Amino acid sequence: MSGHRTLAAAAALLGAALLGGCAMPTIPSVQPWVKPYERERLADPIMKLSRDALPDKHFEHVRDVREGARGATGFQGGGCGCN
Amino acid sequence: MAATRAAIGLWRRLLTLLGSLLGGLLVVPSARAVDLPEDKGEALIHSYSGGGVKANGPAFLVRKSILDKVSLTGTYYLDAVSNASIDVVTTASPYKETRHEFGLSADYVYRDAQMTFGVMTSHEPDYVANTGSFDVTQEVFGGMTTIAFGFTRASDTVKKHNEPDFHDTADHWQYRLGATQILTPRWLVSANFEALADEGYLASPYRVARVFGAAVPERTPRTRSGRAVKLRLVGDLGNRDAMHLEYRYFRDTWDIKAHTAEIGYSRYFGENWLADSFFRYYSQTHALFYSDNATSETTYISRNRQLSTFNDMGLGGRLSYTVRRVPGRYDVKLNGSYEYTRFKFKDFTDLRNGELYGYASSVIQVYLSATY
Numbered sequence: 001m002s003g004h005r006t007l008a009a010a011a012a013l014l015g016a017a018l019l020g021g022c023a024m025p026t027i028p029s030v031q032p033w034v035k036p037y038e039r040e041r042l043a044d045p046i047m048k049l050s051r052d053a054l055p056d057k058h059f060e061h062v063r064d065v066r067e068g069a070r071g072a073t074g075f076q077g078g079g080c081g082c083n
Numbered sequence: 084m085a086a087t088r089a090a091i092g093l094w095r096r097l098l099t100l101l102g103s104l105l106g107g108l109l110v111v112p113s114a115r116a117v118d119l120p121e122d123k124g125e126a127l128i129h130s131y132s133g134g135g136v137k138a139n140g141p142a143f144l145v146r147k148s149i150l151d152k153v154s155l156t157g158t159y160y161l162d163a164v165s166n167a168s169i170d171v172v173t174t175a176s177p178y179k180e181t182r183h184e185f186g187l188s189a190d191y192v193y194r195d196a197q198m199t200f201g202v203m204t205s206h207e208p209d210y211v212a213n214t215g216s217f218d219v220t221q222e223v224f225g226g227m228t229t230i231a232f233g234f235t236r237a238s239d240t241v242k243k244h245n246e247p248d249f250h251d252t253a254d255h256w257q258y259r260l261g262a263t264q265i266l267t268p269r270w271l272v273s274a275n276f277e278a279l280a281d282e283g284y285l286a287s288p289y290r291v292a293r294v295f296g297a298a299v300p301e302r303t304p305r306t307r308s309g310r311a312v313k314l315r316l317v318g319d320l321g322n323r324d325a326m327h328l329e330y331r332y333f334r335d336t337w338d339i340k341a342h343t344a345e346i347g348y349s350r351y352f353g354e355n356w357l358a359d360s361f362f363r364y365y366s367q368t369h370a371l372f373y374s375d376n377a378t379s380e381t382t383y384i385s386r387n388r389q390l391s392t393f394n395d396m397g398l399g400g401r402l403s404y405t406v407r408r409v410p411g412r413y414d415v416k417l418n419g420s421y422e423y424t425r426f427k428f429k430d431f432t433d434l435r436n437g438e439l440y441g442y443a444s445s446v447i448q449v450y451l452s453a454t455y
Contacts, residue, residue: 032225038268039226041319046349046357047271049315054127054142054158055401055420055448062131062446066426068367068389069333069341071277071311074231074261 133444135167158186195222209242243288253283269319280308292386309335324350341367355405366394391431397424413455420448
């Protein structure tokens, strides 16, 4: 019950602040801390998840048909059931 | 009029607040635009050998951009399979068959977003799979964060050799969401989540289960849904080398729980050589209805070793040699990969000797890749 009251109070405060246009306590805004010119190493092929699509897809296929788990590999899904 | 201005003002304040709450992710402006994937060609010879199964063949990929807005990719993949696996030699006859797979996809970029539409069709004499997919990646936060989401829908037709009356279907849905975050000028982290759902004939018309030692056709549920989450960390180690760490957890409604972990190291040698190495470990628990030899009658029963309790460990590497490079024009590489994997089953026995089954497999790839 007190949780509901706290939530209602927070919502009322937020609504009043928005409608009234008063200054909200500033939430610090996070700026990108790695500048584009500092990303040279990250752009190197050695850092890529997949450099060549076909061989990676082949490894993926070999594992999919032999293991029970699938998914979340970062690659697009395929649809070969291969019974 | 005043009411309209007040409404606009309120809307702006709401957006600003939302932006702040998201840590500035969506409100940091970016003048950058993502590039289309580079034009590329790949020609691969692949070979798999393990557990009595051999599968090999060529595969080709060609990607070409049009008007700097769209990139089209075509792929062809062939698997010539010779199957004398333990299931086949203990309950059926070895066979050979060929699988052809054709794929076509289009990448489209708009400012910081890339959209990919893809279709694929795979044909075996007794199995046809048609797949469509849609993926979006969006750079935000000044290019430091990349958000990706996608959807795949597949529809399969299942047939059986020498039984023209056997016909069934299977449908698949996959929904994925991921984010990659630049941590420092040398380190990246990514998280991917995928929800999978399957419905239809999810068994094999050839495989049999064992109940009280007798062979019976396997009976598998017609629905399955799973969730997978994967974390990946990649770091530049500062000496023209890099490492990666990966972990994936998978769980599904058949009660399979699986862990996958991988560690890898890559390094340049001279101007033209790049070597990669990795170690991968996988383990899973068995499905609820899996049994090596059931001692009671149940609605569902399977002796599919892919649904049993097992683990596998793989050690692999790749060597890439730059044959010719003209910066800004083209680049040709010759590559070779090899992976050795050892499978150990905990509750699947070899019917020929009654011992727990295990086998080793090898994957070999030789391929040429060129950007132009």
